[in-house]
Amino acid sequence: MVVVLALGATMLSVISWYNTGYHVVGRELRVYEGLLWRRTRAIPLERLQAVEVVRPLLAQLTGLAELRLEVVGGGKTEAPLAYLGVADAARLRERLLALAGRVTQPIVPGHAAPTVVPVPGSAAPPATTPGRPLHAVRNQNLLISQLLTPQSFLLPFGVAFVVVQFLTAGSWSFVAVASTLTAMAGVLLQPARRVLDDWNFRLARDDGTLRVHNGLLETRAQTVPLARVQTVRATWPLLWRVNGWLRLRLEVAGYSVAEADDRNRPDRLLPVGDLPTATMIVAEVLPGVRLDALTLTPPPRRTRWLHPLGREAFGAGLFDQVFVTRSGRLTRQLVVVPYARIQSVRVVQGPLQRRLGLASVHADTAGGSGATAQDRDLAEAWTLAADLTARSQTARHPT
Structure with a gap:
């Protein structure tokens, strides 16, 4: 059969x-x-x-x-x-x-x-990524970064749990062995898949596009138009901060956010790297923006009732070309949105925010996520929303 x-x-x-x-x-x-x-x-x-x-x-x-x-x-x-x-x-x-x-x-x-x-019998593609090379991620750093994740720390416990369950069951049938191997493969799949996907990650610049080449078992050569970039997102996972590492992600208009396989979305800009490298790459994507020189203002002091573990983890700021927000305590995140990419601006108040006189300002983009300035003073929120609206209109129609 x-x-x-x-x-x-x-x-x-x-x-x-x-x-x-x-x-x-x-x-x-x-x-x-x-x-x-x-x-x-x-x-x-x-x-x-x-x-x-x-x-x-x-x-x-x-x-x-x-x-x-x-x-x-x-x-x-x-x-x-x-x-x-x-x-x-x-x-x-x-x-x-x-x-x-x-x-x-x-x-x-x-x-x-x-x-x-x-x-x-066609010839293989050239080993180097077309365009002006920007950065190549060291595979050693990629492996270490995946070891410094919660999944990797919990991996031995997951494998031990599966093995103990199999041994205590006392069944050595084909179904039991196959189920055990499948469960162990599921535990090992996610960190291994990330390493395989980002292996030999290379980034290059070619006129108005970014050229991305990555992958080991499945190689990918992606072309990302810079004119369609909506946001740049920098993330500092908790365990990566020991080495000063972060990762960069893109949000590109026109890409299929409904794909079942997120590998089909070319959102990788830097799988792992230090701040100087990330600053150089962001300057290529958003000329004139320096990632290491973005000073943000925290929300008012009364937000400590909403964020008792530290309101300094949140912040927002307006700069010449971009709107920037910061959030996250354990995993820090910085979102950079060019004014020309803002589609709409919203001011949102929850029940606790109304009692404290606070509001959150959302800058929406065509990609679907955008940036959010959380828990700002109500008067400041309305002023920020009006300023964002005016700046986005000016950026879209400078004349």
């Missing part, structure tokens, strides 16, 4: 591959698929945000790559073209980005691309 199912799945895959193709017509990508029920998807390239080249382990062994498209307003990653030769995937990505206005290289509009035909 296993052999029959494997042969059937292989035949269906081959039939699907033979009936899948793509065509570039003007500024539109058309993807054709299906045998009995033909389906044609037309993707306007002006809505294209980025094209990602993904190479799972089997694709690396066979010299293939998968192309994934991110489109504004898409509920998920659009039009995954799997699989192409590595050289074909790289050429198609550059062409689509050029047609979408992301790069400036000559393109002949309307030229039709051939049907997808994988080329197993």
